[in-house]
Amino acid sequence: MKKLQISLVLVLTIMLSGVICAAEPKLAVVNLQKALNDCSAGKEAVAELETEVKKRQEQVDAKQEELKKLNEEVEKKKSVWNDDMKAQKQKELQTKMQEFQNFFMQSNDNLKKMEQDKKTIIIKELIEVVKKLAKEKGYTFVFETQSGVIYSPSEADLTDEVIKLSNADYKKGKKEDKEKK
Secondary structure (H helix, E strand, O other), rough: OOOHHHHHHHHHHHHHHHHHOOOOOEEEEEOHHHHHHHHHHHHHHHHHHHHHHHHHHHHHHHHHHHHHHHHHHHHHHHHOOOOOHHHHHHHHHHHHHHHHHHHHHHHHHHHHHHHHHHHHHHHHHHHHHHHHHHHOOOOOEEEEHHOOOOOOHHHHEHHHHHHHHHHHHHHHHHHHHHHOO
């Protein structure tokens, strides 16, 4: 493994030396997580997810209340029910509890998938904005700060510019969507 890392470093060094000799490299960094959190698309996605979480929570609360009432009924009336009725109601309660657990787990899985899908789409859009900005400004390399950049000067950080450009693109896209309707 160590030999592979050394080989990789050597190959990258040789490749970069050609680039460095050709022209002065221009390096920049961007914090995609910050851009995701601060851009309009990211904020709207968070708001949509919060709305969905509230809706799902209301459904969970309603199902919990239904279970609670059924459990209370079983507890109150089990002394007057015959064995068949007790068994039937107990089975009904267990079935409803299993349905609730399945609903709860499926609901959580759906929310996680929805969040991941939204993040993936926005990150891809942000990367396109970074690429466009890097080409316009002549950057040779742009590194993501969360991926191992230990230090970079603040003037090399493109995050705020990426957020501004992303917001402009997002606003433009929203305007175009309204015009289509």
